[in-house]
Amino acid sequence: MPRPGFVLEVDKSTPPILFWRGENFSLEKLPAGRSRVIYAPEPLPAIEDVDGAIRHALLNPIEQDPLPEQLFPGMKLTIAFDDVSLPLPKMERPDIRQRVIEAVLDMAAEAGVDDVHIISALALHRRMTEEELRHCLGDRIYDAFAPRGTLYQHDAEDPDNLTYLGQTPHGEDVEINKRAAESDLLVYVNINLVAMDGGWKSTATGLSSYKSLRHHHNPETMIHSRSFMDQHRSELHKSNWRMGKVLIDSGVKVFQIETTLNTDTFPSPFGFLAKREWEWSPSDRMTYLASTKALKRTPTRLARKIFHSIEAPHQMTSVQAGDVEAVHRITTEHVYKQQLVEVKGQTDILTMGIPYISPYNVNSILNPILVMCMGLGYYFNMYKGMPLVREGGVIIMTHPTQPDFHPVHHPSYIDFFEQVLADTTDPHVMSQKWEKQYAEDEWYKHLYRTTYAYHGVHPFYMWYWGSHALQHCSRIIIVGGDPKTVRRLGFVPASTMDDALEIASDVVGRAPTITHLHSPPLMVADVS
Amino acid sequence: MKALKITRSNTKFAVARLVSPISALGAAKFGPLSLVNESAPELPNAEGWHRITPRLTGICGSDLSLVEGHASTYFDDWVSFPFVPGHEVVADCDDGRRVVLEPVLGHACRGLPLPFEGAAPGDGDDYAHLVGGHLEPGIQTGFCHSTGGGWASELIAHESQLHSIPDAMSDEQAVLVEPAAGGIHAALATWPAVHIALQRGETPIVAVLGAGTMGLCAIAGLRRYVPGVRIVVGARYPHQQALARSLGADVVVPSAELARAVRRESGCHVVGDYLSGGCHATIDAVGSADSIMDCLKFTRPRGRVVLLGMPAIVSLDLTGLWHRETALVGAYTYGTESMPDGTRKHTFDLAIETAAECQLERLVSASYRLDDYKDAIAHAAASGRRGAVKIVFDLRSTPERKKKETN
Numbered sequence: 049m050p051r052p053g054f055v056l057e058v059d060k061s062t063p064p065i066l067f068w069r070g071e072n073f074s075l076e077k078l079p080a081g082r083s084r085v086i087y088a089p090e091p092l093p094a095i096e097d098v099d100g101a102i103r104h105a106l107l108n109p110i111e112q113d114p115l116p117e118q119l120f121p122g123m124k125l126t127i128a129f130d131d132v133s134l135p136l137p138k139m140e141r142p143d144i145r146q147r148v149i150e151a152v153l154d155m156a157a158e159a160g161v162d163d164v165h166i167i168s169a170l171a172l173h174r175r176m177t178e179e180e181l182r183h184c185l186g187d188r189i190y191d192a193f194a195p196r197g198t199l200y201q202h203d204a205e206d207p208d209n210l211t212y213l214g215q216t217p218h219g220e221d222v223e224i225n226k227r228a229a230e231s232d233l234l235v236y237v238n239i240n241l242v243a244m245d246g247g248w249k250s251t252a253t254g255l256s257s258y259k260s261l262r263h264h265h266n267p268e269t270m271i272h273s274r275s276f277m278d279q280h281r282s283e284l285h286k287s288n289w290r291m292g293k294v295l296i297d298s299g300v301k302v303f304q305i306e307t308t309l310n311t312d313t314f315p316s317p318f319g320f321l322a323k324r325e326w327e328w329s330p331s332d333r334m335t336y337l338a339s340t341k342a343l344k345r346t347p348t349r350l351a352r353k354i355f356h357s358i359e360a361p362h363q364m365t366s367v368q369a370g371d372v373e374a375v376h377r378i379t380t381e382h383v384y385k386q387q388l389v390e391v392k393g394q395t396d397i398l399t400m401g402i403p404y405i406s407p408y409n410v411n412s413i414l415n416p417i418l419v420m421c422m423g424l425g426y427y428f429n430m431y432k433g434m435p436l437v438r439e440g441g442v443i444i445m446t447h448p449t450q451p452d453f454h455p456v457h458h459p460s461y462i463d464f465f466e467q468v469l470a471d472t473t474d475p476h477v478m479s480q481k482w483e484k485q486y487a488e489d490e491w492y493k494h495l496y497r498t499t500y501a502y503h504g505v506h507p508f509y510m511w512y513w514g515s516h517a518l519q520h521c522s523r524i525i526i527v528g529g530d531p532k533t534v535r536r537l538g539f540v541p542a543s544t545m546d547d548a549l550e551i552a553s554d555v556v557g558r559a560p561t562i563t564h565l566h567s568p569p570l571m572v573a574d575v576s
Numbered sequence: 577m578k579a580l581k582i583t584r585s586n587t588k589f590a591v592a593r594l595v596s597p598i599s600a601l602g603a604a605k606f607g608p609l610s611l612v613n614e615s616a617p618e619l620p621n622a623e624g625w626h627r628i629t630p631r632l633t634g635i636c637g638s639d640l641s642l643v644e645g646h647a648s649t650y651f652d653d654w655v656s657f658p659f660v661p662g663h664e665v666v667a668d669c670d671d672g673r674r675v676v677l678e679p680v681l682g683h684a685c686r687g688l689p690l691p692f693e694g695a696a697p698g699d700g701d702d703y704a705h706l707v708g709g710h711l712e713p714g715i716q717t718g719f720c721h722s723t724g725g726g727w728a729s730e731l732i733a734h735e736s737q738l739h740s741i742p743d744a745m746s747d748e749q750a751v752l753v754e755p756a757a758g759g760i761h762a763a764l765a766t767w768p769a770v771h772i773a774l775q776r777g778e779t780p781i782v783a784v785l786g787a788g789t790m791g792l793c794a795i796a797g798l799r800r801y802v803p804g805v806r807i808v809v810g811a812r813y814p815h816q817q818a819l820a821r822s823l824g825a826d827v828v829v830p831s832a833e834l835a836r837a838v839r840r841e842s843g844c845h846v847v848g849d850y851l852s853g854g855c856h857a858t859i860d861a862v863g864s865a866d867s868i869m870d871c872l873k874f875t876r877p878r879g880r881v882v883l884l885g886m887p888a889i890v891s892l893d894l895t896g897l898w899h900r901e902t903a904l905v906g907a908y909t910y911g912t913e914s915m916p917d918g919t920r921k922h923t924f925d926l927a928i929e930t931a932a933e934c935q936l937e938r939l940v941s942a943s944y945r946l947d948d949y950k951d952a953i954a955h956a957a958a959s960g961r962r963g964a965v966k967i968v969f970d971l972r973s974t975p976e977r978k979k980k981e982t983n
Contacts, residue, residue: 463840466833491845 050090053389067401088571094363109370119159133407169254172503220263247376248292267475311569396560398437425513449529464507473538579728584657592645600957624735633726634664656712662726663718666750685734698911748937757927759793762907766857787811791861799824810834865890
């Protein structure tokens with residue numbers, strides 16, 4: 049039986065704790081008597097008969113007719129799927145989306161459906177490369193659909209292929225992919241890595257345009273989402289659900305297929321990453337020492353290449369299909385079952401090691417804006433109830449935070465870093481002053497539509513993601529970050545963890561309480 | 577009189593060229609510059625000549641090129657060795673006036689007819705006069721054996737070169753008049769491209785690459801005399817960036833970010849290394865191969881690049897210039913300007929106004945005695961890095977001046 053999550057109270061005998069530092073790691077000694085480390089639950093057992101479970105879900109959907117009964121000759125069928133941002137790292141072949149879509153296509157073929165389009169629901173993310181599509185969908189699907197032009201990627205800047213469906217009672221515009229909106233059935237294939245994924249977010253976000261997204265990807269929504277991982281207290285969730293209602297009222301019929309994965313995140317050479325440090329074997333210690341020393345000597349570009357080539361062994365733990373909301377309730381239960389850890393109370397400081405990867409830099413660079421987003425947008429928000437750090441407390445991250453940007457994937461991020469952050473780090477101010485210019489820049493639109501660039505507005509969304517943390521905390525410190533870059537972010541650089549604690553003492557005193565969110569794998573702290 | 581003198585010595589120029597990348601101090605020590613005691617230049621046997629005694633004299637980029645041995649051989653036939661450098665001069669005139677020097681050795685001071693009535697020393701489309709008349713060759717005071725230069729306790733100047741300055745103007749303000757005139761001239765040289773943009777109803781974007789003294793003066797000139805422009809500046813150092821903003825730049829970024837800033841302002845695309853469009857005009861206040869190349873890349877097709885920094889020998893791929901039909905024009909000095917409103921003005925009159933209105937004395941960062949010229953040269957060569965802008969020689973307390981004042 050996998051062990052549940054665990055909160056370790058640090059004492060004098062506690063060994064140093066593992067922190068990610070981008071493309072490397074470090075071991076940090078946390079002060080005894082006032083520090084705690086939160087460890088995620090161990091990976092849940094996988095479903096053994098994955099294909100059988102998928103077929104069962106399609107034939108026994110929740111609050112909808114079985115999929116074969118919804119398929120008929122001459123119908124327009126659209127299958128949309130989560131893009132390259134999930135799962136992290138990419139999973140070993142075959143990807144779960146391939147297995148689900150193959151099952152859907154088998155049923156469509158049996159029903160005589162021949163008008164099938166497959167769309168990557170990437171919203172304003174970058175387009176996937178052929179290699180990434182093949183990895184995600186398998187060669188059989190790619191070779192059958194891509195050459196005919198029926199496997200393609202959502203284009204949020206193509207007015208001819210968007211349909212405006214109306215507004216929510218809150219005045220939020222709902223505009224989604226035309227083919228998806230006009231299909232007799234839209235099958236959405238999801239991987240629910242964290243609790244905020246899935247549900248109406250799949251379609252209302254993944255297949256929408258800037259016109260729609262701006263209503264919930266903004267500082268107000270982000271600040272009032274407490275947290276993204278708690279649907280009942282997430283404005284982001286509520287906005288997507290309101291938009292989902294507009295989809296239903298407009299006659300868009302969605303058959304939602306959601307899957308959950310266990311947290312078996314890294315293959316065996318990196319097995320020590322998810323282990324509790326006092327349980328490290330001599331071999332784990334050797335691997336840690338050898339890999340950190342080797343990575344120190346490895347050029348960053350090569351280290352990135354090595355890390356991004358890792359394929360995760362995570363396995364499917366559930367699959368459910370049918371009505372969007374009913375399905376998502378069950379999916380969320382599965383996510384929580386894997387990720388939830390009970391934690392009592394807040395501390396003065398929250399520490400976190402920032403890894404090399406986020407949903408937005410697969411096969412790319414975790415640039416400084418994404419470092420902020422990972423720390424303040426994701427890790428800070430990995431809670432239910434209340435944040436792990438008290439209001440006015442301090443967040444300490446570890447990451448090299450170099451001013452490195454992928455020129456193809458993140459062109460507008462470079463301008464955002466140079467122009468917007470030089471002017472302001474306040475999400476509200478930048479949204480009023482700068483967002484429109486970036487959202488409407490023809491060059492960024494061109495790059496988003498024709499190359500592999502994130503949309504021009506995307507860095508704003510990444511910054512907004514951390515809005516609540518920026519408002520909640522009084523200081524953000526990055527250990528090991530390039531000082532000039534860290535200051536541009538509005539944060540404070542520190543050379544070591546001891547320096548960081550010294551800097552934090554101005555705000556939280558000389559004996560602060562500390563929580564370390566141990567990652568990998570992902571977890572959600574249920575803070576009471 | 578005490579003077580810093582440049583002598584023609586190929587060996588010394590070569591040594592300076594070799595040493596300067598490592599140490600400007602070394603170039604000053606072992607190069608063609610030396611401190612001498614010699615007689616003041618003779619007054620020509622002609623009307624309108626004066627003896628002037630410098631109060632402050634600036635160290636300009638073109639002076640540094642000479643001292644460091646980087647100046648082009650182009651000038652070999654346009655100057656006369658040995659000469660005393662220094663052309664940014666505020667001085668006392670032998671008739672009691674306090675004056676700034678317009679250093680170009682034009683027609684009037686050489687006893688030649690003016691190219692048109694009311695012409696300034698820098699006017700004229702035939703440069704034969706620069707090597708003729710009753711002076712030895714020299715494009716300016718500071719490059720002519722006959723006149724001496726401002727890096728000395730005394731020199732001679734023609735009435736046509738002298739501008740009286742008001743009592744309210746400090747020496748520090750006045751010593752910036754000459755570079756201000758150069759910057760204003762470059763700013764006005766962007767007008768043809770700016771004018772076209774205005775006629776089309778566009779907001780003219782002018783980029784300035786480099787924010788040393790000349791770049792900053794060009795920014796001031798653009799803001800004061802070229803209407804409706806949006807000024808985007810690439811400045812390497814934080815103090816330069818702050819000054820650029822205070823002189824009227826709308827957008828100031830580190831130099832390496834200028835191309836992206838221009839793209840953002842113009843909303844154009846990027847094709848390879850070039851912007852598809854870009855700014856309407858650019859002032860290159862650096863003058864290196866890289867800076868010229870950069871300017872060609874972010875100036876829009878049929879735009880205008882004004883070369884304010886002195887380039888010497890550079891290697892460039894001009895295919896882009898040819899394809900984009902970019903105008904590449906030099907901006908050497910000043911003279912009679914055609915203003916955007918159709919009037920004609922002398923650049924020095926504009927520069928005197930500008931130096932006062934923009935409080936350009938704040939660009940003077942340090943002053944040195946002539947005896948400390950090696951340190952002065954080293955400081956000027958590293959001015960950006962050392963948080964400075966303009967380095968000057970202070971000649972207000974030389975023994976010769978004290979002696980004169982006592983008499």
